[in-house]
Amino acid sequence: MKISVAMIAHNEEKNISAALKSVEWADQIVVIDCESSDGTRAVAEDAGADIFIRPNNPNLNINKNISIDKSTGDWILILDTDEVITYDLAGCIRHAINDDSDISAYKFPRQNFVLGKWTKFGSQYPDYQLRLFKQGKARFPEDHIHEKLDVKGKIGTIDTPFEHHPYPDIASLIRKNLRDSDFEANYLFKNHTRIGDNELISRVLVNIPLRFCRRYFLKAGYRNGVQGLIREVFDAFNQILRWFRVWELSRKTDITGKN
Secondary structure, eight states, X not given: OXXXXXXXXXXXTTTHHHHHHHTTTSSEEEEEEOXXXXXXXXXXXXXXXXXXXXXXXXXXXXXXXXXXXXXXXXEEEEOOXXXXXOHHHHHHHHHXXXXXXXXXXXXXXXXXXXXXXXXXXXXXXXXXXXXXXXXTSEEOOSSSTTOOOEESSEEEEOOOOEEEEEESSHHHHHHHHHHXXXXXXXXXXXXXXXXXXXXXXXXXXXXXXXXXXXXXXITOGGGGHHHHHHHHHHHHHHHHHHHHHHHHHHHHHHHHOOO
């Protein structure tokens, strides 16, 4: 059985090398370059990837589906540019795809790293992700930035983890929180979520602090050390920005009378 790795990338020159190196055993690597202006494309070319150029769509799953369409393997592995397939997991994947079973897709646990440290606690692990599937058995719905694959058939589990390094520095935390909070706010507004002054105050002063306390104290996020504190502070930051934006969009609708 042959396996294709499907990736999308936008200005990921600093991250993509580790991801590509971790899957150099694959039969094909597909990289959809989303209008990168740095050296992303050159790094992918050096790794022998099949590269296709597409617009940088805010809904990442649209281009992820294109990467699936360009994959020719019997099995497809979805990998982000800030993720790494460990040596042990690579062996498990090879064994799984050559096993004669009726399983259409596999999920495996993900270790999330913040500023170089694995944040195991605070509901950050095992964080199972469905990433490996037979050709033609899965696609993304293309409605939301954090959607899961829609799979046709039975899903199996591989308990060997892979690594996720989304926040190597504070700058990446700020950049990704700004991007994600804006997308989430527009998604909520598009789906008829509206909030006024009182609800905004309630969310910022009550709901979000309660979310922070639940994740940091009750779910032991504090055991992740300083990195855990930083992660939860930025989670609260993301929530605040999201609801500020929804409130702003709601207010403009009230003023103009247009949706």
